[in-house]
């Protein structure tokens with residue numbers, strides 16, 4: 192039996208999104224999803240190969256699954272990171288034996304929970320968002336999973352939180368960062384995370400394809416411009432090794448040298 196069958200479970204969210212797309216509500220914004228970051232990505236969200244990927248690789252903690260399904264009911268449920276991408280990040284966090292991680296853009300906290308589940312008991316996720324209402328959806332499930340104590344939620348603009356961490360002497364003390372908030376600030380997030388991450392640490396940058404709009408960013412699409420500029424900069428950035436992966440809406444992994 193498939194672990195995840197693409198959608199009955201998400202029917203409500205999907206129907207609401209249908210309306211949102213039709214009315215142009217999401218135009219120019221991330222096409223997040225329950226399971227896939229973009230409808231026109233490398234592998235379509237409902238494509239058989241994606242279903243195969245899920246059927247043959249997804250090992251989702253039951254509480255994570257609960258949060259995914261709950262998030263799917265939210266009108267903005269598609270903002271959630273895809274489950275296979277989250278699993279990749281959990282594996283990376285484990286691989287590098289991370290203790291301190293940062294998430295920029297928490298939403299309902301699926302990936303914050305995902306990372307907290309694989310951190311040691313004294314590990315910490317500094318979880319940055321501006322909207323506490325979203326996180327309120329996930330918090331009871333962080334508790335249910337027994338990892339609430341590992342998630343340090345900071346409700347304020349992420350740049351402010353990153354500056355506070357730096358001012359607090361936490362430069363070069365983090366192992367991993369996931370950048371997934373407002374795209375216009377991606378370069379600032381990257382630069383600050385690079386200072387906060389230890390050598391050998393890793394920064395994962397989400398939505399680097401921006402639904403294909405980075406191919407020819409329109410002048411009035413500030414998000415596409417910003418992501419494209421960062422993609423170009425990363426290609427030449429001698430401070431990191433990189434891999435740009437066609438997972439979800441594109442993820443770049445930057446390994447600090």
Ligand SMILES: C[S@@+](CC[C@H](N)C(=O)[O-])C[C@H]1O[C@@H](n2cnc3c(N)ncnc32)[C@H](O)[C@@H]1O
Nearest residue numbers: 271272296297298302320321322348349372373
């Ligand atoms: C794509 S969602 C994050 C999804 C999340 N990583 C997950 O695991 O599902 C983007 C989030 O960034 C937050 N955000 C937007 N602007 C922000 C800012 N300036 N500082 C912090 N968070 C911000 C939004 O409130 C939203 O929850």
